[in-house]
Amino acid sequence: MSASESFHAWWVSAESAELRDTTTDQLGEGDTLVRIEFSGINFKDGLALERRPGILKEYPMIPGIDLVGFIVESDLDLWQPGERVLLNGAGLGETRHGGLSQFARVNGADLISVPQQISNFRAAAIGTAGFTAMLSVLALEDAGLEPGAGPVLVTGAAGGVGSIAIALLAELGYEVVAASGRVDTASNYLRNLGADRIIPRSELSEPGRPLQKQEFAAVVDSVGSHTLVNALARLNYRGLATVCGLAQGPDLPGTVLPFILRGVHLIGINSVFTPRELRERAWQRLARDLNLDLLDSLTRSIPMADVGASGAAILRGELRGRTVVDVDA
Numbered sequence: 001m002s003a004s005e006s007f008h009a010w011w012v013s014a015e016s017a018e019l020r021d022t023t024t025d026q027l028g029e030g031d032t033l034v035r036i037e038f039s040g041i042n043f044k045d046g047l048a049l050e051r052r053p054g055i056l057k058e059y060p061m062i063p064g065i066d067l068v069g070f071i072v073e074s075d076l077d078l079w080q081p082g083e084r085v086l087l088n089g090a091g092l093g094e095t096r097h098g099g100l101s102q103f104a105r106v107n108g109a110d111l112i113s114v115p116q117q118i119s120n121f122r123a124a125a126i127g128t129a130g131f132t133a134m135l136s137v138l139a140l141e142d143a144g145l146e147p148g149a150g151p152v153l154v155t156g157a158a159g160g161v162g163s164i165a166i167a168l169l170a171e172l173g174y175e176v177v178a179a180s181g182r183v184d185t186a187s188n189y190l191r192n193l194g195a196d197r198i199i200p201r202s203e204l205s206e207p208g209r210p211l212q213k214q215e216f217a218a219v220v221d222s223v224g225s226h227t228l229v230n231a232l233a234r235l236n237y238r239g240l241a242t243v244c245g246l247a248q249g250p251d252l253p254g255t256v257l258p259f260i261l262r263g264v265h266l267i268g269i270n271s272v273f274t275p276r277e278l279r280e281r282a283w284q285r286l287a288r289d290l291n292l293d294l295l296d297s298l299t300r301s302i303p304m305a306d307v308g309a310s311g312a313a314i315l316r317g318e319l320r321g322r323t324v325v326d327v328d329a
């Protein structure tokens with residue numbers, strides 16, 4: 001398309017977030033132009049849309065840390081027009097214009113092909129949340145965790161990362177314990193995902209003893225703060241914890257006792273700067289191990305006009321599962 005043709009994109013400035021007409025010459029630098037079909041709403045997107053500090057590195061910016069679509073043109077031999085591609089992180093919607101738009105100009109080396117088994121809509125439903133969940137599972141496996149080692153705790157269980165982490169772990173044969181602040185309303189939802197047991201978030205969210213009864217072989221945490229500290233205190237000897245979020249807070253108000261007395265391992269998960277080889281490995285495992293029919297059951301679709309309201313809702317903890325944005329609706 002020509003630089004003068006307009007399309008729709010969300011823009012966040014220091015004063016507001018709004019949907020407005022945009023042209024490709026406003027998309028910044030990049031060697032590859034992508035026609036976006038679907039994006040998503042993640043916790044980071046909610047922070048960006050609400051103009052919370054720490055996500056967007058400059059204004060104005062198109063938010064959206066996910067995109068799925070087709071190659072329009074590329075300076076790289078790696079890509080040909082029409083190929084299906086996706087991008088999670090890599091600065092998208094943080095340091096460069098993101099996926100809540102009908103077009104994006106990106107660095108083609110950051111893109112990967114959408115696995116053949118996965119439709120573009122489902123790839124967007126997986127998004128950064130599912131990608132991060134898979135990175136967490138891979139990290140646990142690489143550290144030696146196997147089914148039968150003991151229960152695996154998933155915090156923030158009804159959120160995007162938590163939901164897909166439960167589905168993946170259950171499919172792989174792990175016993176899964178889900179911690180959620182919505183036990184009454186989310187119990188059936190979490191059990192349908194594969195959770196064997198559900199505990200209230202309040203068991204973990206307040207200050208607790210630095211060492212508690214050993215209960216879990218591992219934890220996938222997207223909450224941080226006291227929740228993570230209490231989870232660490234309940235890990236078995238040489239237990240494993242992956243951490244990828246800060247829904248409760250970025251602080252770690254604990255002690256070194258779980259690490260030096262029980263040999264607990266804490267593994268950080270960063271989806272933004274994941275090397276290409278690991279990105280491809282994670283997406284191939286998602287194509288193999290994620291129940292796509294189950295994914296459909298935890299996914300809803302919204303039009304571009306509803307992005308602002310959904311961004312605010314995810315920060316209030318009101319969105320369950322995954323929210324896909326149809327950028328043409």
